[in-house]
Amino acid sequence: xxxxxxxxxxxxxxGELSLIRAALPSLPTFRRLFDEGVFxxxxxSAEYVxxxxxxxxxxxxxxxxxxxxxxxxxxxxxxxxxxIGSDWLYCEPFWYxxxxxxxGVTVLDVPFTFENREPRAMEIANWxxxxxxxxxxxxxxxxxxxxxxxxxxxxxxxxxxxxxxxxQLETMRRECIEGAHTKAELARWLRETTRWNLFLAVxxxxxxxxxxxxxxxxxxxxxxxxxxxxxxxxxxxxxxxRVLDGVDLATxxxxxxxxxxxxxxxxxxxxxxxxMDRINAIHRREDVVRDAPPAPRRGLMRALRESIPAPxxxxxxxxxxxxxxxxxxxxxxxxxxxWRKTPxxxxxxxxxxxxxxxxxxxxxxGMLAPGSDxxxxxxxxxxxxxxxxxxxxGAPIVRDVVPAHEVLAGARRDLLPDMILRWTDEYxxxxxxxxxxxxxHAAPDSGRTGEHRPGGFALVLGAAAKSGGLxxxxxxxxxxxFVAHLLGVRLGS
Ligand SMILES: [Zn+2]
Numbered sequence: 001x002x003x004x005x006x007x008x009x010x011x012x013x014x015g016e017l018s019l020i021r022a023a024l025p026s027l028p029t030f031r032r033l034f035d036e037g038v039f040x041x042x043x044x045s046a047e048y049v050x051x052x053x054x055x056x057x058x059x060x061x062x063x064x065x066x067x068x069x070x071x072x073x074x075x076x077x078x079x080x081x082x083x084i085g086s087d088w089l090y091c092e093p094f095w096y097x098x099x100x101x102x103x104g105v106t107v108l109d110v111p112f113t114f115e116n117r118e119p120r121a122m123e124i125a126n127w128x129x130x131x132x133x134x135x136x137x138x139x140x141x142x143x144x145x146x147x148x149x150x151x152x153x154x155x156x157x158x159x160x161x162x163x164x165x166x167x168q169l170e171t172m173r174r175e176c177i178e179g180a181h182t183k184a185e186l187a188r189w190l191r192e193t194t195r196w197n198l199f200l201a202v203x204x205x206x207x208x209x210x211x212x213x214x215x216x217x218x219x220x221x222x223x224x225x226x227x228x229x230x231x232x233x234x235x236x237x238x239x240x241x242r243v244l245d246g247v248d249l250a251t252x253x254x255x256x257x258x259x260x261x262x263x264x265x266x267x268x269x270x271x272x273x274x275x276m277d278r279i280n281a282i283h284r285r286e287d288v289v290r291d292a293p294p295a296p297r298r299g300l301m302r303a304l305r306e307s308i309p310a311p312x313x314x315x316x317x318x319x320x321x322x323x324x325x326x327x328x329x330x331x332x333x334x335x336x337x338x339w340r341k342t343p344x345x346x347x348x349x350x351x352x353x354x355x356x357x358x359x360x361x362x363x364x365x366g367m368l369a370p371g372s373d374x375x376x377x378x379x380x381x382x383x384x385x386x387x388x389x390x391x392x393x394g395a396p397i398v399r400d401v402v403p404a405h406e407v408l409a410g411a412r413r414d415l416l417p418d419m420i421l422r423w424t425d426e427y428x429x430x431x432x433x434x435x436x437x438x439x440x441h442a443a444p445d446s447g448r449t450g451e452h453r454p455g456g457f458a459l460v461l462g463a464a465a466k467s468g469g470l471x472x473x474x475x476x477x478x479x480x481x482f483v484a485h486l487l488g489v490r491l492g493s
Pocket of ligand 1: 014050211350452
């Protein structure tokens with residue numbers, strides 16, 4: 001009797017290939033995967049927007065198509081930062097097509113997925129991910145209760161984007177290790193107790209650990225416990241081994257993958273809002289009003305965030321509900337802004353920084369006429385202002401300014417930022433200057449010593465890999481086609 005094919009996928013979210021390769025002697029599961037598997041390097045949509053990698057993976061569409069650039073992103077109709085949800089920016093994951101074709105689907109903790117809309121697919125989300133989209137949920141309520149009873153909670157929680165001290169990082173290292181262990185038990189249990197042709201589980205601990213536990217020779221990394229990140233990778237390596245143990249490679253294709261990677265943080269995001277304040281003040285003086293402009297107002301939330309010590313912010317943020325934290329992010333971006341006089345703002349982002357234009361007809365209170373001379377002058381002014389910024393040693397901090405709509409086409413491209421500032425590889429500076437903007441002093445405040453690199457990888461094992469019959473897999477957008485091909489299903493449009 002012919003058994004139907006199976007694909008077992010394990011995502012190691014933001015697992016960095018160079019780190020894994022260097023640590024192979026202490027990562028036995030990865031060592032085996034490299035020895036026995038077929039290696040696929042992956043390019044990814046993180047080349048522009050790091051938070052897009054999961055929606056691109058599960059839809060096969062680029063960011064202009066799915067429209068997702070952040071878990072809290074700009075909503076032009078309300079002119080505020082808003083948490084994405086199934087009522088806004090919903091995208092269907094490719095495994096619903098597999099479930100509709102009658103295949104068993106079990107999916108655990110894929111980041112950036114929405115509430116289940118296809119009851120035939122068994123989905124568990126937000127149990128333990130780096131990017132939590134909302135409360136823990138399972139497509140079957142009884143399963144949710146059962147998981148809570150058997151496995152409790154993942155200790156990682158939400159990331160609080162403020163600086164952390166060594167003691168806090170030690171705690172977070174332990175949380176990542178413990179979380180990886182419990183995630184492995186949960187994934188193993190689902191593997192054994194659910195009916196699946198596609199099984200997909202994602203470990204989020206290398207992602208969280210990579211952001212906060214990255215340590216190299218930079219003085220700004222000195223507070224990070226040495227070896228902490230490797231400890232997290234070892235725990236995830238053991239967890240992946242636990243999920244793979246005993247899988248029959250004659251009938252199952254195994255795919256262990258990371259969509260993007262991690263390196264030291266070179267984001268200069270902390271300068272962007274202050275730079276935009278100055279850029280807008282200069283623009284107002286030159287282009288909008290002839291009389292002297294008022295001094296830019298910062299907004300209460302931004303002023304508070306810039307003056308309250310990080311440990312206090314951290315304690316407050318861990319104690320309040322997520323809606324309150326979202327409100328803080330929203331006020332920080334838009335507090336004190338007079339839209340009649342503001343042609344563009346910076347959006348709070350991660351590695352690369354985002355500028356959104358206040359376009360008439362697109363933003364609720366838009367003031368910049370699309371295609372006008374002023375529009376073109378402003379875009380040029382923003383671009384040149386950022387390209388001119390230098391550190392104390394004279395090094396440029398901006399590599400390029402990407403016009404997002406030109407490179408990321410698609411039906412939802414109007415929801416993406418207009419300009420993506422991509423940094424050079426300088427370590428975060430505390431002052432930056434240019435002749436036009438003067439000197440801007442700002443300290444990094446995200447608490448991240450690590451940030452993303454766009455390259456990912458996949459290691460594939462099993463009969464299909466041995467016979468050389470694998471479909472193309474070279475980009476994070478290739479996954480829907482890759483999996484459907486292995487399972488012998490044609491996905492509809
Ligand atoms: Zn990240």
